[in-house]
Amino acid sequence: MDSHNKSKLTGRPYSQYELFLEDEKQQLRPLPERRFDIKYQSFATVMQNGHLQLSHDKNYYSVPYQYIKKKIKILYTSSTVEIYYKYNRITMHGRNYKPYVYTTITEHLAIIHQLVAGWSASRFID
Secondary structure, eight states, X not given: OHHHHHSBOTTOSSXXXXXXXXXXXXXXOOOOSSOOOOOEEEEEEXXXXXXXXXXXXXXXXXXXXXXXXXXXXXXXXXSEEEEEETTEEEEEEEOOOSTXXXXXXXXXXXXXXXXXXXXXXXXXXX
């Protein structure tokens, strides 16, 4: 490869390597410190409980209750789940790989659901 790059181009007095040193080398910048994450795309409809399912992981993520029954676009990487409606990001979650788990932000729930979310067996026993 090195001999190929340093050989003169056909009909030119310079090689690819010399062209690189003259034109391109000063344009190079260091690589970013953070590794690039590939984004995957999915679509879902928000369920009545204010969550949507990321079918790849079989996991449920909360969405603000105003978007119930709306078609939503999901962009996800190895670490995050971003949820969009009409090109506007409405929420973002850390990705959870455990299947059939609900990842919920309490502020996304309707007022009635927020009240009920705090209920537990010990509350009823008390």
